[in-house]
Amino acid sequence: MVTRGFFGKKENNDRVPPGQYIENRFPVLSAEPTPKIELENWNLTIFKNDEELAKIDWKFLENLEKSEITKDIHCVTRWSKFDMKWAGVSVKKLFQEIDLAPPTDWTMTGSSTGYTTNVPTKDLFLEDTIISYSYEDEPISPEHGGPIRLIVPHLYFWKSAKWFDKIIFMDSDKGGFWENYGYHMYGDPWKEQRYSG
Numbered sequence: 001m002v003t004r005g006f007f008g009k010k011e012n013n014d015r016v017p018p019g020q021y022i023e024n025r026f027p028v029l030s031a032e033p034t035p036k037i038e039l040e041n042w043n044l045t046i047f048k049n050d051e052e053l054a055k056i057d058w059k060f061l062e063n064l065e066k067s068e069i070t071k072d073i074h075c076v077t078r079w080s081k082f083d084m085k086w087a088g089v090s091v092k093k094l095f096q097e098i099d100l101a102p103p104t105d106w107t108m109t110g111s112s113t114g115y116t117t118n119v120p121t122k123d124l125f126l127e128d129t130i131i132s133y134s135y136e137d138e139p140i141s142p143e144h145g146g147p148i149r150l151i152v153p154h155l156y157f158w159k160s161a162k163w164f165d166k167i168i169f170m171d172s173d174k175g176g177f178w179e180n181y182g183y184h185m186y187g188d189p190w191k192e193q194r195y196s197g
């Protein structure tokens with residue numbers, strides 16, 4: 001008898017982008033040591049180039065409408081994990097609440113550790129892009145980017161900054177940490193946009 005695994009099932013094949021395999025664990029991928037961040041000390045700062053436009057703290061964020069998403073996540077190192085449940089506040093909703101219109105078409109998102117990754121404004125403002133504070137109904141653990149990380153579910157996972165603390169609106173598209181090592185400027189898993197050039 002031949003047992004066909006996940007890859008034998010058509011409905012799963014349709015869910016796995018080219019070059020990916022299904023991972024059931026939740027790997028940790030961090031370029032930097034895990035920082036210890038207390039929610040009370042957490043801030044998200046929004047800039048246009050060098051100019052600070054807004055600063056949000058946890059007290060403000062926690063009272064905004066909660067978005068829950070369950071998504072298949074794809075890492076450029078080829079693992080894909082199905083049905084990851086994240087909760088938080090959509091970036092779009094946050095900007096509505098603070099009455100701020102996105103000033104440019106390009107953003108650099110970043111972490112308190114110095115990690116950065118560029119995300120086009122239109123992708124940052126999709127309904128399912130969230131500033132997340134929970135994974136599977138629990139607080140996000142420190143090694144997975146807790147207490148707050150960005151989730152940009154439709155792009156390779158390096159676009160989802162852990163220990164998220166800044167959005168910098170830029171006048172043109174510039175690469176962040178991994179993009180400057182040759183990772184793709186956009187990173188669509190269905191188009192296998194792993195590396196540039």
Ligand SMILES: Nc1nc2c(c(=O)[nH]1)N[C@H]1C(S)=C(S)[C@@H](COP(=O)(O)O)O[C@H]1N2
Pocket residue numbers: 026027028029030031032075076111113115143144145157158159160161162163
């Ligand atoms: N601050 C920060 N964010 C990051 C990373 C990182 O090294 N530092 N790695 C990225 C990459 S390459 C991936 S695949 C995911 C990994 O998230 P995980 O460790 O929760 O699986 O986070 C992304 N966000």
Ligand SMILES: [Mo]
Pocket residue numbers: 029075076077157158
């Ligand atoms: Mo990754």
